[in-house]
Amino acid sequence: MTTQPVRYRLDADEGDPRSAERGLASLVLTIVELLRQLMERQAIRRVEDGTVTGEQAEQLGYNLMLLDERMTELTEKFGLTREDLNIDLGPLGPLLGD
């Protein structure tokens, strides 16, 4: 299946030169968020499989929660929302989950 490339326009908003970094920030944060969500799901799997200790499971949960909070802070810092990171991949559906 061939799809169109995801296109990022990196221009600043009209009349708001301070928004110049927003485009690049959203690109980077999208990749970071994809990896974070993937790790979160895999961590849940490992906990359900019982291949991590109780202490490790607790640490995983704690750190994933911290990462989630940081992502919200980072997106706000760049004038973005978490929804902005969820690219629509057309026929493939959205990139990210909830």
Add this chain to the structure above:
Amino acid sequence: MSLTRELAPTELPSQRVALVDLLDRVLAGGVVITGEITLSMADVDLVTISLRALLASVSALAEETT
């Protein structure tokens, strides 16, 4: 907002599964994903990123090598 995403022309009407959930499910076997990203400014395409990445859970790769 100048940051826009152009979507692929077709869209499936069925239920939409997030790619991250799909990836999570196939990670046990390992998967290669490819993607194309175009960076543009002022309607000028500047950079094309063509990604090809192998993703696998640690246990999947461990089984492969032992």
